[in-house]
Amino acid sequence: ETGVTQTPRHLVMGMTNKKSLKCEQHLGHNAMYWYKQSAKKPLELMFVYSLEERVENNSVPSRFSPECPNSSHLFLHLHTLQPEDSALYLCASSANIAGFTDTQYFGPGTRLTVL
Amino acid sequence: GENVEQHPSTLSVQEGDSAVIKCTYSDSASNYFPWYKQELGKRPQLIIDIRSNVGEKKDQRIAVTLNKTAKHFSLHITETQPEDSAVYFCAASKSTGNTPLVFGKGTRLSVIA
Numbered sequence: 001e002t003g004v005t006q007t008p009r010h011l012v013m014g015m016t017n018k019k020s021l022k023c024e025q026h027l028g029h030n031a032m033y034w035y036k037q038s039a040k041k042p043l044e045l046m047f048v049y050s051l052e053e054r055v056e057n058n059s060v061p062s063r064f065s066p067e068c069p070n071s072s073h074l075f076l077h078l079h080t081l082q083p084e085d086s087a088l089y090l091c092a093s094s095a096n097i098a099g100f101t102d103t104q105y106f107g108p109g110t111r112l113t114v115l
Numbered sequence: 116g117e118n119v120e121q122h123p124s125t126l127s128v129q130e131g132d133s134a135v136i137k138c139t140y141s142d143s144a145s146n147y148f149p150w151y152k153q154e155l156g157k158r159p160q161l162i163i164d165i166r167s168n169v170g171e172k173k174d175q176r177i178a179v180t181l182n183k184t185a186k187h188f189s190l191h192i193t194e195t196q197p198e199d200s201a202v203y204f205c206a207a208s209k210s211t212g213n214t215p216l217v218f219g220k221g222t223r224l225s226v227i228a
Contacts, residue, residue: 004158042202042220043159043204043221045215045216055213056213056215058215090158090159097213101208103149104149106151108157109158
């Protein structure tokens with residue numbers, strides 16, 4: 001699969017579990033993003049990385065911890081989540097951060113259910 | 116910060132009719148306005164975008180118009196087809212200050228055959 005890939009596609013976890021979401025982009029982009037998509041708030045920006053440096057953290061609870069080891073990979077580490085964290089987590093990438101005006105390409109998402 | 120309002124939240128049209136989705140934004144410095152389409156169970160994909168130096172852009176059956184004075188922009192889909200059924204998101208951002216895309220809440224479009 002080309003473009004932006006995410007694994008796993010589906011994840012069910014208990015509130016005490018620790019899990020990680022993985023995103024990989026094959027587009028040679030410099031910027032990567034995590035979004036949360038739920039019914040109540042369709043697309044919420046969580047984190048933004050540009051050239052492996054975090055440039056945006058939208059008041060996300062500390063139970064979500066991002067990691068960007070290189071410009072092609074982005075992780076979201078999950079710990080002690082709450083049922084209201086159940087949502088579709090989308091990764092995206094764009095060529096540059098440049099005011100975020102570059103086209104963002106989304107991955108297929110990870111459907112997370114917290115029991 | 117930027118605030119984007121999108122209307123309507125749901126829209127049903129007969130196949131062949133036109134559909135119009137409207138968005139307003141609050142930050143007059145915003146200059147980039149993309150539209151994304153998300154089909155059921157799939158990822159959002161960019162379908163068209165417009166920058167503030169033009170008032171209208173067209174790509175086959177879809178067009179976007181921008182009114183900077185009124186701070187609103189609209190998506191127009193003509194000759195709708197069942198495969199146009201999806202959720203459409205508008206967004207706004209500006210090219211300065213590392214400001215992120217701010218998305219509207221989405222419009223669920225249903226095209227009835």
